[in-house]
Amino acid sequence: MTVIVEAQDLGKHYPVGGNLLQKGTSLKAVDGVNLKVHAGETFAIVGESGCGKSTLARLLMRLMLPTSGEVIFEGRAIAKLKGAEVRALRKDLQFIFQDPFSSLNPRMTVAQLIAEPLEIHRPNLTAGERRKEVGRLLAEVGLRPSHMDRYPHEFSGGQRQRIGIARALASDPKVVIADEPVSALDVSVQAQVVNLMGDLCDQRGLTLIVIAHDLAVIRHMSDRIAVMYLGRVVETGPTDEVFANPRHPYTRALMSAIPVAEFGATQSRQHLSGEPPSPLAPPSGCSFRTRCPFATEICAQMQPVNETVAPGTEVACHHWRDVSSVSLTIAASATGRSPGAEARFAMYRTALANQDSP
């Protein structure tokens, strides 16, 4: 498998609280992150609010430069690129934003919104070719080409997110980074957009880096996953492996906190006590130790390093062996559905399939 994007010991420290006379402190939003994203895969980044996911995404895209470490794209350090090379990078790396309501300029028509990246990245298209390409992109994301001359406010949330996706695809990128692409959408619309992104990855061989806080969505979409806590990656591995055998105490707390949409589902919830510590004054040693039920003395003294615990799976915890030996049920079976309900679900699926292929 080819590595397409790689983070090497990546760090981003924001200066905070300083002024002209006085030096402030720095906030380590991303701290010593190493990861490799393979070409063609969907790679997920999860973690609590404020743990540094969006900052990491911006670093990977070169929307900001790191304080330390490197981002390597197709074998080249992107911080060193200049001029035309940066433009080429923009073409290959595209972004989908969380908020379909504010990320589109309200004064531009859909055609203009999608033509904009085409003009920049494929300047030799004629006006006519460009319009045709806009129509093709709209159709690809499931919108009617006849809607081209409408404005964003005339579309629903899910449709606006599709417009955002079409815009990201316009430059024919190799990698798309989506920061919370479905969290502003409700479940039925969310399912449409999740399906669409899956289809696009399959058809275009896209590499997708996706950030989301809905772990069921992540499990559904991604091949591999990185779990972050306070600026660091604490566990990474194939999604199925991490969901089946979460080994870091934080990953386990995260998984057991997911509410399951079934009546009477029993969760052995592992409580995360307390608030996340301030990133301005992270605890010594392991930054999770203030909330970790497994913490011992060594956790305050030494920062745990990544250890390979299974093929392709790494965990940063001094006690991962002890932790993994404690059983954890995620989404245990509930009462289930009546046979009548199962029959109705099957009918619904069949009816939908018939609608899709008349």
Added chain:
Amino acid sequence: MESKDSPMLKLCDMSLKIGSQNADLMSGVSLSVDRGETLCIVGESGCGKSLTALTIMGLLPPALLRGVRGTMKFDGQSYALDDPTALADIRGRKIGMIFQEPMSSLNPAFQIGDQVAEAWRCHNPGDGRDEALEMLRKVGIPAPELRMNDYPHQLSGGMRQRVMIAMALINNPDLLIADEPTTALDVTIQAQILDLISDLQKSGDMATIMITHDLGVVAELATKVAVMYAGKVVEAGSAEEIFSDPQHPYTIGLMLSLPSLRGPKSRLSTVAGMVPTIETMPHGCRFSTRCPFAQSRCAEVPPLQSVCADHQVACHFAPLDQSLKGVA
């Protein structure tokens, strides 16, 4: 299943029409919830969940108030929905509300202890400091005697949400209405809030209405569920009935569109298309433009009918597996 006495809150046949629009924005919504129960209202964005909550609180904007019809019975007393003055007295005292946007509902210029105490002072003598401290402790704010002096921006999202809950609960309301109280929070903080609400529900004799579009939250908290679509209740019943024996095609579509946490990952089913606008609202079943089972009879409005003691559905063909055998 209603107790012999009438329930804490009964909303009867609420409708809402704006100006001369050709269809009702909300149409014939009836709900009830009693002490110890949690009613969850679910449905797609824009289906009228928040408007239902605002109506009960008497907080509809004047432009909408003109078009509202229906009655409400709260704690044995009747209220007309288009006359919010009568509701002003019970709002905040007997009915507490957690609003959809916690960030904009707290005043950035005042310390949180003050804001919680103010909610007490509105309805009680005394400065409310002690009561506020006690309530902040109850909702799990660590070191509340110090935190009372913090301003909203000094708190995390989860803590701000708990301050909102403290304000809603400080007067020991008979009814708590929570509009999407966990949507903006990540799962670990969400879990803390859900535990808090479920503890309150178990300990107190409060009735709760919880609005959300997260079915995971519903499964965890609800004793009763109302599914809304385009301004109507399309299915209602006990939580167990709704989850184990869902009947309405929209409810089924909603449940099928959720990705699962276990088992194989198959392509997600969806509810195809979009909610019609008020101008294009069909006259019969409002779901008919997206329903995979729609037929000519669906041009008539399906009434909300009982399918068993604790379960009502508004679909001509419920239960589908029997009525549509061999059709679909």
